[in-house]
Amino acid sequence: MKSYPKILSKNFEVPHAQHIGVYLSGGGYEAARKVYTSWKPEQLIEEVKKSNLRGLGGAGFSTGMKWAFIPKDSTRPHYVVVNADEGEPGTFKDRYILCKDPHALVEGILIACFAVGSHKAFVYIRGEYVEPIRIFREAVREAHEKGFLGKNVFGTGYEVEIVIHQGAGAYICGEETALLESLEGKKGFPRLKPPFPAVKGVFGCPTVINNVETLACLPPIVNLGAEWFAKLGCEKNGGTRLYSVSGHVNRPGLYELPLGTPLREIIEEHAGGVWKGRQLKAVIPGGISASILRSDEVDIKMDFNSLARVGSMLGSAGVVVMDETTCMVTTLLVAARFFAHESCGQCSPCREGTGWVLKMIERIYEGHGRSQDLDNLLDIGKNMMGNTICAFGDAAPTPVISYITKFRAEFEYHVRHGKCDLEDRSQKSE
Amino acid sequence: MPILKIDGKDIEVPVGTSIIEAAKKAGIEIPHYCYHPGLSVAGNCRMCLVEVEKFPKLQISCYTPVTEGMVVHTQSERVKDAQQAVLEFLLVNHPLDCPVCDQSGECELQNYYMKYGLYDSRLMEDKVKKHKAVSIGPTVMLDGERCVLCSRCVRFCDEVTHTHEMGIVNRGDRAEIEVAPGKEVDNDYSGNVVDICPVGALTDKDFRFKCRVWFLAQTPSVCPGCSRGCNIEIHWNKERPYQTPGERVMRLKPRFNADVNKFWICDEGRYNYHWIDQGRLLKPMQKRRGVPHEVSWEEAFGTLSGLFLRPQEMGVIVSTDMTNGDLAMAQQLFVSELKVKNVAYQWIRKSGKEDELLMKADKTPNTRGAQALGFEDRSGEIYEQIEKGQIKILFLFGHNLMEILGKDQAEKMRSHLETLVILGPHAHEGINLADWALPSAVYAEKNGTFTNFEGRVQKISKAFPPMGMAKSEREILKEMARQAGIHINLTV
Numbered sequence: 001m002k003s004y005p006k007i008l009s010k011n012f013e014v015p016h017a018q019h020i021g022v023y024l025s026g027g028g029y030e031a032a033r034k035v036y037t038s039w040k041p042e043q044l045i046e047e048v049k050k051s052n053l054r055g056l057g058g059a060g061f062s063t064g065m066k067w068a069f070i071p072k073d074s075t076r077p078h079y080v081v082v083n084a085d086e087g088e089p090g091t092f093k094d095r096y097i098l099c100k101d102p103h104a105l106v107e108g109i110l111i112a113c114f115a116v117g118s119h120k121a122f123v124y125i126r127g128e129y130v131e132p133i134r135i136f137r138e139a140v141r142e143a144h145e146k147g148f149l150g151k152n153v154f155g156t157g158y159e160v161e162i163v164i165h166q167g168a169g170a171y172i173c174g175e176e177t178a179l180l181e182s183l184e185g186k187k188g189f190p191r192l193k194p195p196f197p198a199v200k201g202v203f204g205c206p207t208v209i210n211n212v213e214t215l216a217c218l219p220p221i222v223n224l225g226a227e228w229f230a231k232l233g234c235e236k237n238g239g240t241r242l243y244s245v246s247g248h249v250n251r252p253g254l255y256e257l258p259l260g261t262p263l264r265e266i267i268e269e270h271a272g273g274v275w276k277g278r279q280l281k282a283v284i285p286g287g288i289s290a291s292i293l294r295s296d297e298v299d300i301k302m303d304f305n306s307l308a309r310v311g312s313m314l315g316s317a318g319v320v321v322m323d324e325t326t327c328m329v330t331t332l333l334v335a336a337r338f339f340a341h342e343s344c345g346q347c348s349p350c351r352e353g354t355g356w357v358l359k360m361i362e363r364i365y366e367g368h369g370r371s372q373d374l375d376n377l378l379d380i381g382k383n384m385m386g387n388t389i390c391a392f393g394d395a396a397p398t399p400v401i402s403y404i405t406k407f408r409a410e411f412e413y414h415v416r417h418g419k420c421d422l423e424d425r426s427q428k429s430e
Numbered sequence: 431m432p433i434l435k436i437d438g439k440d441i442e443v444p445v446g447t448s449i450i451e452a453a454k455k456a457g458i459e460i461p462h463y464c465y466h467p468g469l470s471v472a473g474n475c476r477m478c479l480v481e482v483e484k485f486p487k488l489q490i491s492c493y494t495p496v497t498e499g500m501v502v503h504t505q506s507e508r509v510k511d512a513q514q515a516v517l518e519f520l521l522v523n524h525p526l527d528c529p530v531c532d533q534s535g536e537c538e539l540q541n542y543y544m545k546y547g548l549y550d551s552r553l554m555e556d557k558v559k560k561h562k563a564v565s566i567g568p569t570v571m572l573d574g575e576r577c578v579l580c581s582r583c584v585r586f587c588d589e590v591t592h593t594h595e596m597g598i599v600n601r602g603d604r605a606e607i608e609v610a611p612g613k614e615v616d617n618d619y620s621g622n623v624v625d626i627c628p629v630g631a632l633t634d635k636d637f638r639f640k641c642r643v644w645f646l647a648q649t650p651s652v653c654p655g656c657s658r659g660c661n662i663e664i665h666w667n668k669e670r671p672y673q674t675p676g677e678r679v680m681r682l683k684p685r686f687n688a689d690v691n692k693f694w695i696c697d698e699g700r701y702n703y704h705w706i707d708q709g710r711l712l713k714p715m716q717k718r719r720g721v722p723h724e725v726s727w728e729e730a731f732g733t734l735s736g737l738f739l740r741p742q743e744m745g746v747i748v749s750t751d752m753t754n755g756d757l758a759m760a761q762q763l764f765v766s767e768l769k770v771k772n773v774a775y776q777w778i779r780k781s782g783k784e785d786e787l788l789m790k791a792d793k794t795p796n797t798r799g800a801q802a803l804g805f806e807d808r809s810g811e812i813y814e815q816i817e818k819g820q821i822k823i824l825f826l827f828g829h830n831l832m833e834i835l836g837k838d839q840a841e842k843m844r845s846h847l848e849t850l851v852i853l854g855p856h857a858h859e860g861i862n863l864a865d866w867a868l869p870s871a872v873y874a875e876k877n878g879t880f881t882n883f884e885g886r887v888q889k890i891s892k893a894f895p896p897m898g899m900a901k902s903e904r905e906i907l908k909e910m911a912r913q914a915g916i917h918i919n920l921t922v
Contacts, residue, residue: 170601187597187598192471192472192493341601341602342601342602343602344601344602344605345579345600345602345603345605346474346579347473348474348475348516348520348579349515349519351579351602351603351605352519352520352522353522354602354603355523355558355602356519356555363555372552376552383511383512384519386488387476387487387488387515388476389473389474
């Protein structure tokens with residue numbers, strides 16, 4: 001098996017790495033100290049731009065560029081908001097960082113605050129993450145004790161405070177502007193854009209919103225340089241990525257690999273291949289919102305650009321592997337149920353569309369499909385796509401369109417015979 | 431000012447104008463639910479999607495500001511498909527209960543379906559069940575299933591009244607409008623949420639099931655409920671009088687006026703109309719030996735014009751409910767022609783509820799108008815002179831002495847008078863004091879103007895003819911004067 005440098009996960013196997021003593025012994029907080037004591041914010045932003053670090057929450061936007069959007073002449077305070085509302089099904093990377101290496105995030109936050117001139121960072125953590133919240137809260141306390149947070153960061157007189165906010169269980173609050181609304185105490189409805197958060201974010205102030213994994217990349221970039229980081233990945237995709245591999249593989253888990261690692265290599269080498277000696281049927285490469293790939297499409301590099309080219313996306317790098325026994329109607333039912341449950345209900349197409357689609361798929365699943373159902377589903381999905389305030393309206397119909405298009409015969413069998421062709425096949429073989 | 435092209439038309443609008451407003455200016459209608467020019471932009475209904483060249487996605491025209499050289503298409507195939515799709519989504523869980531829905535006939539789901547929908551239903555599924563016929567306040571009913579979640583009502587309570595009673599609860603297709611626990615939509619402007627609701631979700635308890643909207647005629651007018659002079663429309667039952675015995679006015683609706691009331695009216699004004707057709711004085715009455723008798727107008731004019739020979743014994747108290755035309759006639763006749771000394775207005779209902787939005791303490795519509803015509807608030811002096819026996823004839827407009835002075839005092843005052851002439855629309859208790867009771871028209875029955883507290887002169891229009899034999903004060907006085915050989919021609 002090919003081995004790659006461990007950047008983000010280097011402390012995952014280290015015992016007690018969540019404690020500041022262990023983190024410090026591995027050179028922790030040196031990057032932040034260097035930045036605070038000898039760097040200029042512009043220099044830091046340039047460095048991060050050069051590193052090709054991209055938003056690892058899933059959107060893949062250049063982090064340095066995002067920082068540069070913060071207006072220089074604003075009289076209002078600037079805020080850093082950390083998106084730790086990890087809710088994308090198939091994704092569990094931020095949870096690992098929060099639990100196994102929380103100080104990497106604290107240090108990343110310190111660096112981001114310095115870059116954009118912020119004195120306060122809000123960390124919005126998914127409500128279900130009870131243990132990660134406890135561990136991260138302890139890490140913040142430790143950093144405070146050491147003087148890395150508070151009124152006098154590294155003795156420079158610069159103030160940084162971290163506020164931890166626990167979410168209440170809505171997937172939509174991972175959408176950055178819904179997150180801001182929720183943080184402000186309102187219902188998690190995504191905002192109209194513009195203005196973008198960089199101009200008018202939380203409490204009406206310029207705000208940078210970064211994902212946990214993105215921020216955890218900052219200390220190594222500062223320590224080892226932008227060029228080193230950029231070289232880890234592939235073209236325009238700097239660094240490594242934490243791939244959450246789940247589903248029908250022999251070794252499900254979190255794998256840190258460079259951006260651009262081939263999907264087949266991730267499945268077959270790192271995750272130990274498809275389980276029980278079965279054949280691969282399909283893979284979701286980047287969380288449930290990404291278009292599905294058939295087994296003949298997995299020879300693809302896992303980076304933002306390559307996946308976008310084939311109409312899918314790297315997203316949160318949540319890789320869900322399905323073997324040949326997986327019923328795609330059932331899989332779509334699960335996805336549709338999720339999106340119908342999580343649509344915030346603000347925009348008409350998404351609010352009504354997700355529920356309608358779910359009921360149709362339920363009907364097909366229960367054996368009452370009609371011949372026009374599949375075309376209707378594709379059309380309803382198309383009508384939702386691109387017509388809503390946030391990207392949820394694009395994500396929700398993606399499984400509908402991609403599963404039906406790529407596994408049409410299976411869906412048609414279901415509609416025609418009122419049951420799964422896989423059941424039939426397995427019965428025949430018995 | 432940027433110039434843009436919408437459907438091939440060049441339009442020049444100020445910087446920052448939204449596409450939907452620019453289109454409106456050019457006479458192009460873009461369908462919409464959540465957008466309301468009096469509220470913040472929510473952008474959630476997605477009905478106003480348009481195609482803007484150089485933008486890959488369709489844009490919501492309510493939120494997209496125009497830019498120089500922008501090219502917008504509101505009629506392209508893509509736009510039409512999107513409009514049809516949005517309507518289909520909005521109707522997926524709509525109960526389609528138009529036959530029993532009060533909004534029917536003025537519903538934007540109906541209107542837009544006929545204009546932009548016209549698709550065959552593809553729905554095979556059960557609809558989502560939500561709360562129905564929920565009373566959410568003293569005047570407002572909610573039907574959750576009819577709601578399109580446009581959030582106009584929520585924004586109204588947040589942004590206009592700042593009372594924050596309403597909100598949206600639950601997610602996805604379970605989302606519903608609700609009032610906060612323990613609260614009701616019970617502010618001074620709650621009726622407006624019904625006006626701005628584009629569908630049948632919010633209906634008005636005062637109007638529910640009273641009349642189908644297509645039986646209503648609309649007449650522009652001005653609310654007589656206070657000195658703000660909010661612009662209104664009188665909606666009255668044109669052809670189905672048997673549906674609502676005795677009442678012609680079915681409801682009052684606000685009429686947009688950017689300078690006076692914008693899109694709103696207060697509840698006090700909105701529900702202030704039942705008196706119009708209730709307890710009306712229908713015919714001129716003369717008291718003979720203490721018993722009122724019906725008389726013809728000719729008899730009344732003939733006898734009463736005789737009183738004009740004694741102007742020095744005469745007192746006149748006009749009302750600030752009268753139009754400028756009525757007041758001008760009274761001023762011409764009594765002050766200019768007859769030289770009556772004791773002419774005044776009486777200021778009743780002058781201290782009600784006032785707020786920073788619309789409501790004014792003076793609950794009469796035309797105090798400024800009366801003042802501008804030279805009337806003064808001197809009714810107290812007139813009453814004194816009556817008691818001293820200096821005034822023997824009183825022309826009283828609209829007022830109820832029993833209410834103003836109390837029963838005993840009113841009767842005492844009456845005993846000092848030789849002749850009391852009351853002109854008014856209603857047969858109230860105080861009318862029994864009069865020797866002559868002359869039925870006058872209410873504001874909905876006449877043309878004229880009111881001058882609001884800022885001095886703004888605003889037109890009211892006659893919705894329907896005066897009830898019974900009632901006439902406007904202006905006509906009554908003009909005719910009476912003519913009988914006395916005085917010809918007055920007013921141009922106001």
